Amino acid sequence: MPKVLVFILVFFINFSKAELIRIFSASDLQYALKEISKAYEKEYPQDKVELVFGSSGKGAIQIKAGAPYHIFFSADMKYVEELYREGYIVTKPKPYAVGRIVVWVRKDSGLDPSDFPKVLFDQRVKRIAIANWEHAPYGRIAKQVLERYGVFEKLKSKLVLGENIAQTASYVYSGSADVGLIALSLALAPNMKEIGNFWAIPEDKHDLILQGYGITKAGEGYQSVKRFYQFVQTPQARKIFIKYGFVLPDESK
Incomplete structure (x- = not known):
């Protein structure tokens, strides 16, 4: 098969794998997560990240009502833990920051x-x-x-x-x-x-502001969702989190 045809075939196969990642996030992440999403899309151009921002409590209610979000970022870990216990979140709740x-x-x-x-x-x-x-x-x-x-x-x-x-x-x-x-x-x-x-x-x-995230039931099975979930834990993403004051207990500002 000619090299040009092979290239075109590979291109269309990769394009067909392009997936939309729908994320509901607490509003305090609107700057950090937008920057992280741009960095992610640069590294994985076949994927597209769609962000919706609002209060964590309302986001949890929407997910329970069937909203098709794939990942949930909460400003309060308790919402992620609650959704996990009830089966709406499929990954073990993971913290991404202690808020201030x-x-x-x-x-x-x-x-x-x-x-x-x-x-x-x-x-x-x-x-x-x-x-x-x-x-x-x-x-x-x-x-x-x-x-x-x-x-x-x-x-x-x-x-x-x-x-x-x-x-x-x-x-x-x-x-x-x-x-x-x-x-x-x-x-x-x-x-x-x-x-x-x-x-x-x-x-x-005030009480500790422990913030966390997880993959929802709707996002289960999507490779793009897993990629983004893991990307959030990379040094590149952590650097952006820290820039906006989002640090974990073992990190320095």
């Missing part, structure tokens, strides 16, 4: 985020953005932080709830809120760093 929560303000606000929680009572602060604690892990942690500092009830009327942590960040980024309690990964994004300042809340002021 920060206080974020615009530079032009004149506010000092490190003056926490006193800054929340500044007369210039009319609205404080946090994620909805009913289904967003970072919202639950933000509420817990305010409670442990003993200020939640005093500030309740100022709270503006985002559906997920990305929407919460957009509120304070746009100026719709004056202060935001958001994920470190979003605070480290170039657009957020350019116009804002942040202060990391001490980890002893």
Whole structure:
């Protein structure tokens, strides 16, 4: 068989193996996972990664309802463990990071985020953005932080709830809120760093934010899904995670 025909045959065989990888991810990963997906597609051009971002709680509900996501990245390991116990996740839950929560303000606000929680009572602060604690892990942690500092009830009327942590960040980024309690990964994004300042809340002021992922029942059997799942654990992907503040206990920032 002529070499040209062999090349064409191989090309079409590889093209026929191209698979779409559907991923539901917690919103705190919107910058890191987009970058990781681009790196993956560069290495495996036959595959296409489709990302959907939202709150971890709502993602878990959608998966239980039959949403055809192949991989689930949660900002709270408990959602992955729950789905695993109930058979919706087929791989043993694996952590990809311990998250951090920060206080974020615009530079032009004149506010000092490190003056926490006193800054929340500044007369210039009319609205404080946090994620909805009913289904967003970072919202639950933000509420817990305010409670442990003993200020939640005093500030309740100022709270503006985002559906997920990305929407919460957009509120304070746009100026719709004056202060935001958001994920470190979003605070480290170039657009957020350019116009804002942040202060990391001490980890002893809230529960551990252990984040995890797994392959769903819908993704079982797809080689592309397994490739991406494994790619997340490579040094190349870990480097991107660390860039956005996503570290595991044995890693350094």
